[in-house]
Amino acid sequence: METLRVAVLGAAGRMGRTVCAAVESADGMELAARLDVGDEVADVRGAADVAVDFTVPSATEANVHALLDAGVHAVVGTTGWDGPALDRVREHLAHTPGLGVLVAPNFALGAVLAMAFAAKAAPWFESVEVVELHHPDKVDAPSGTARHTAAGIAAARRAAGRGAMPDATQTGLDGARGADVEGVRVHAVRLRGLVAHEEILLGNPGEQLTLRHDSFDRVSFMPGVLHAVRTVASHPGLTVGLDGYLDL
Numbered sequence: 001m002e003t004l005r006v007a008v009l010g011a012a013g014r015m016g017r018t019v020c021a022a023v024e025s026a027d028g029m030e031l032a033a034r035l036d037v038g039d040e041v042a043d044v045r046g047a048a049d050v051a052v053d054f055t056v057p058s059a060t061e062a063n064v065h066a067l068l069d070a071g072v073h074a075v076v077g078t079t080g081w082d083g084p085a086l087d088r089v090r091e092h093l094a095h096t097p098g099l100g101v102l103v104a105p106n107f108a109l110g111a112v113l114a115m116a117f118a119a120k121a122a123p124w125f126e127s128v129e130v131v132e133l134h135h136p137d138k139v140d141a142p143s144g145t146a147r148h149t150a151a152g153i154a155a156a157r158r159a160a161g162r163g164a165m166p167d168a169t170q171t172g173l174d175g176a177r178g179a180d181v182e183g184v185r186v187h188a189v190r191l192r193g194l195v196a197h198e199e200i201l202l203g204n205p206g207e208q209l210t211l212r213h214d215s216f217d218r219v220s221f222m223p224g225v226l227h228a229v230r231t232v233a234s235h236p237g238l239t240v241g242l243d244g245y246l247d248l
């Protein structure tokens with residue numbers, strides 16, 4: 001088996017540093033390049049097979065287009081992706097046959113499973129709300145994971161013919177009911193000491209189901225990132241969510 005050459009974008013960041021260390025100690029991989037602000041993404045052409053992007057929401061889409069132009073598969077953990085941005089990547093991929101891109105809001109296996117369990121459970125409850133809790137250095141809210149979780153819940157409820165959730169709120173302070181993601185309320189907590197956490201609360205008359213996932217350390221994301229690095233070349237085109245590379 002050939003050694004996979006891996007470039008890391010955002011290499012000096014919290015996730016980037018952890019990914020560099022994971023790649024350096026992974027079997028069958030070598031760290032081919034560390035890129036950060038001001039580095040030229042085009043330089044990875046011929047030097048890397050796969051690039052991992054943990055940068056910032058304002059940079060990640062341009063990075064992916066530059067990686068595709070350089071003929072390199074992309075594994076993206078950076079948040080901030082919306083439908084039109086994903087469509088532009090799909091369109092680009094149509095002109096770069098054989099290349100793969102994974103955009104995954106969360107690489108922790110427990111978080112991926114929690115999202116799948118939430119979608120499975122959501123049609124069976126009257127009310128579902130999502131609470132995400134993160135370190136206060138995070139620049140986006142709500143988290144990409146919470147948005148993806150809520151979108152999955154909303155899709156599952158639509159498919160089951162479930163109507164809107166009960167909510168008698170008429171007055172109060174702006175923001176008190178959180179953000180509305182396709183009819184699902186999402187609340188964001190920022191607290192020193194936290195890393196990345198999510199609770200999905202599901203309520204029926206007389207009962208509550210709580211699904212909770214905690215990433216206490218960024219190493220929790222590494223098995224998923226390494227699995228994606230090993231898998232992306234065999235999945236040409238765009239995949240959204242690590243569950244697309246897992247047999248759940």
Ligand SMILES: NC(=O)C1=CN([C@@H]2O[C@H](COP(=O)(O)OP(=O)(O)OC[C@H]3O[C@@H](n4cnc5c(N)ncnc54)[C@H](OP(=O)(O)O)[C@@H]3O)[C@@H](O)[C@H]2O)C=CC1
Nearest residue numbers: 010012013014015036037054055059077078079105106107
């Ligand atoms: N999918 C997942 O499992 C996870 C996703 N994330 C997401 O990953 C992203 C990064 O998180 P985190 O590591 O905590 O953030 P950090 O701010 O610690 O790291 C981001 C790094 O990217 C650098 N950077 C900024 N712009 C560019 C650019 N154009 N090209 C290359 N590098 C750039 C930053 O440099 P500088 O500081 O100089 O601006 C910084 O070194 C966030 O969107 C976060 O939500 C985080 C954890 C898990």
Ligand SMILES: O=C(O)C1=N[C@H](C(=O)O)C[C@H](O)C1
Nearest residue numbers: 079105106138143144145196
């Ligand atoms: O910024 C973070 O830390 C995290 N970002 C991702 C998100 O927004 O969902 C994944 C994880 O929650 C950690």
